[in-house]
Amino acid sequence: MTVASPQNLKPRKTPRQARAEATVDAILEATIQVLLSEGAGRLTTTRVAARAGVSVGTMYQYFPHKAALLYAVLKQHLDTIAEAVEAACARLRGEAIATIGEGLVLAYLDAKTVRIDVSRALYLVSADLDTAELLEGIWKRIHGATTALLASAADAEFDDLSVVTFTLLAAMSGAIRTVFERGAAPSMLQDLRMQLTTMCRAYLEAVAITRPTPLAKHRKVAVLMDQRSSQSLVEKFTEVRRQF
Amino acid sequence: MTVASPQNLKPRKTPRQARAEATVDAILEATIQVLLSEGAGRLTTTRVAARAGVSVGTMYQYFPHKAALLYAVLKQHLDTIAEAVEAACARLRGEAIATIGEGLVLAYLDAKTVRIDVSRALYLVSADLDTAELLEGIWKRIHGATTALLASAADAEFDDLSVVTFTLLAAMSGAIRTVFERGAAPSMLQDLRMQLTTMCRAYLEAVAITRPTPLAKHRKVAVLMDQRSSQSLVEKFTEVRRQF
DNA sequence: AAGATATATGAACAATGATTCAGCTTCGGA
């Protein structure tokens, strides 16, 4: 495993032809798959290249480092999560705190459930990687969106809004992570959703300065890519692109 | 970094002389120090041995693997935490839920605060290590103690006790971890303690079937070993032992 | 169709790190 890499985390060269774009996508996806199937300790450049159906040299044409590769994958993943949370917050704006509580829990569960394994694996990898600013940025987006959401609550106001948001997010995301790390029993998920909703609401009510009230909403998400296919990833991505 | 190591995580040989015991302690402590000062990626057997003031060969006399070494360190750390939580639970038995809520938060903060950096570093290292059963065992101890505590609450009963405990623990430990991972601002700690207490109480009250009430208690812990001394660790531990 | 540019290849190189072992030192007891 390599050490932290301060500078030059950006791609060495940006793909100009469609072929190259497919290659880059394949490499990114391959990284995740190798991470999941082999573990952080066996995540080697050669293995990633092999899984992607590409040679090592190719990989180094787009990523100056192994670290840069990991950084790219991590960033992509975190961005997805942040977007999901921001979207949920936008949707819930102006609702009552009971609704908001339930909605936030759902949004978080969804965001983390989709590819939770990836979250975990990436988190482990980010150890010796210069991710401080990246994480900070993502956290700010999430914290900001949630703060705005709570400020818009129809039936409550909060004293120390920033601290409340912080605690709420830490507890929720932390709880979810803890649960998933212990090999989430699928039955637990249902319980967890209810319990966290209860906790979230109870906390918000406890720290709020209340007023009148309206009602609730819902939604659901599910995406997954099979990684057991033996077809090389470049082939797959190339095919996909051909369809356009 | 090495791969997962199914069997033979146990010491290759147990120290028979005091000298050897000091050596083993030094190695364990050195592992933690190297982990903290150099990061997981630079945690090599040679470096650990050097920091311990011992040769690599010596290390392999007591640990069959690098993995075994990490396992030993992790186990030692987790045991300490479990003990602290169990003690706190015993102390709080029979109190009112408001007291219990506050007490639990404190116990957790203390347990995790002492050497939180170690917690984090070890967690990262445990990636490619067969720690499933170890973690399971620790979790069971903590969960068990907390469940018993809640069952003993003077002023409340719970329906789905196991689930309540689970959620509570997940949220608290998760929140604390999340906070510390983001470079805990010391001022945040005070806020966090209050907010988590509020959350904990609010949640317990929300899911409880209540009755009459009493009041609260406190405590505090703080331990740290300076790691900046250049004195070799074996020397240090040997000295300590000489005092008996 | 041909040159120019972009992409891809993979053996070779250099660095690092886990692990061993044959010989040395220290300890404890008789």
Add this chain to the structure above:
DNA sequence: TCCGAAGCTGAATCATTGTTCATATATCTT
């Protein structure tokens, strides 16, 4: 004081992995 056992040493071995580069192939442009 002396000997066997326990403990310690560290250069040598063996395996792995990150990274480069000279060469080959594909694609685009005109």
